Amino acid sequence: MKMVKSLILGSAAGLVAMSGAQAADLPVKAKAVEYVRICSLYGAGFFYIPGTDTCIKLGGYLRVDTTFNGGVYGQPFYSGDNGQGNRFRDYFNSRSRMALTVDTRTATEYGVVRTFAQGDFQFQNFGSSNPGLAVGSQVTGLNNGLLSTAGGGYVAVEMVFIQFAGFTFGKSASAFATPWHGYPGNNNSFLMGGHDTVTGVNNIQYTAQFGNGVSGTIGLDDPTVFHRTSVQNLALGVNANGNGTNAYGGSFAPDIVGNIKMDQAWGLIQLSAGAHLVNASYNNLSAGGVPNNLSEISGHPDSKWGWAVQGALQIKNIPTGAGDDIKISAVYSEGNTKEVISTSGGSPSFAMFGNSGFGYQSVGFGNTSDGVYLPGLGGTGGIQLTKAWGVRGAFNHNWDPFWSTSLWGAYASVRYNGGTNDNIAGLGTTTAAGAYCAGFAATHPGQAAVGNNVGNYTCNPDYNIAQVGMVTRWTPVKNLTFSAEVGAFLLDQKMSGSSVFTATAPKPTALYEFKDQSTVFLNVRAQRNF
Secondary structure (H helix, E strand, O other): OHHHHHHHHHHHHHHHHHHHHHHHHOOOOOOOOOOOOEOOOOOOOOEEOOOOOOEEEEEEEEEEEEEEOEEHHHEEOOOHHHHHOOOOEOOEEEEEEEEEEEEEEEEEOOEEEEEEEEEEEEEEOOOEOOHHHOOOOOOOOOOHHHHOOOOOOEEEEEEEEEEEOOEEEEEEOOOOOOOOOOOOOOOOOOOOOOOOOOOOEEEEEEEEEEEOOEEEEEEEEOHHHHOOOOEEEHHHOEOOOOOEOEOEOOOOOOEEEEEEEEEEOOEEEEEEEEEEEEOEOOOOOEHHHEOOOOHHHHOOOOOEEEEEEEEEEEEEOOOOOOOOEEEEEEEEEEOOHHHOOOOOOOOOOEEEEEOOOOOOEEEEEEOOOOEEEOOOOOOOOOOEEOEEEEEEEEEEEEOOOOEEEEEEEEEEEEEOOOOOOOOHHHOOOOOHHHHHHHHHHHHOOOOOOOOOOOOOOOOOOOEEEEEEEEEEEEEEEOOEEEEEEEEEEEEEEOOOOEEEEEOOOOOOEEEEEEOOEEEEEEEEEEEEEO
């Protein structure tokens, strides 16, 4: 009996020991899953990155555009094959884009640390089937549209910046820009008459908040893309399209820009200013502005500082309806023409062809530059800065929560100092207009660059542009908008008379009448924000 009792107690003890060992081998109970937490500090859409105190917001849009009788995003047909209206142009152009944005913010003892970036995945028409435009080079660059082959496309980078303690570092809007850039109410990316850095420019800037909606910003911008057009060495002549050869030097100094702004419930008022260094490469250059073995010893004109000032006004809550507003801006520049003849990309020059009452066709030119120079005895004596001014704006009206319309317009003027008769009686071509017209007359016979006793001057490089249009939008559900925009572009050129000259192929050598030109476009768009 004692033996049985011992066996039973021993077995029980063994089972207890075994149970304890098994319990020790069981996995530790997992912690509860940390689901995404909403971050309400910075507005809707932010959430905490798990395991951190950083808030993040993911967003963007998907946009599909088609423009008839215009380039992608509503570019008017004002140059190249499109301006000629020849058989190589694409009568309609489309772009499909998905934009992705990443916005992060972290509260610190120095204030909020913010990063922001936007990448655009897009596919588009090139805009011309001309085989001569299908190859990129170091001079002309590779057009991104060339990457839009079957199954292709490309990624464009817009804003990429860090903000900390009032400073902004990276690719962001210039301090010179208005909050709406080149979009007071339009869809198209080619409303001129003011500055546009909507896709960002490399810069460093500091913003101070003074209270009651008043702030001031000062910054240093990379001038290469968004603050310079061309410096033209007129010793290389003027080509068939009325343009001189670009002879800009390297970037020697950043643009110095700043603004004072008051943003309140009634609207906004802003004053901006900027300084831009205009510097040429050399006096002696080969065709196309390419340096040669005589370039360095030929010298160069002295650099000059150009400048620009801008005023902007927004009036909200006007009597026409809830959410309606008016936006308008005006700018004046000397040697800083990009602040006037500006798009979301580069600054265009204009070469438009049309009908004529007596010649083969008519033509209008508009040459865009920051300055021109003619080296040597009887030349301009250095860089002559180009003057320009412009105004643009829009009236935006909401018919109801689903329908809205914007009326927009712009006007800009480019002026070259002096007159076409500056070289009369052999006194030399000492001004911008005189030097330009001497080169223009060489490629466009019949243009009187040298005055005669009756003052018969037919060359004048000055010009104006005007733009007007309307866009109507339908938003059937939140964040989904369909829109249609019609716009007109007018070139008021100042040449007169006619000339037999060799235009850019495929145009023939023929008699062309110098005449004002115009074009219209229609853009349709579908956009879904998320």
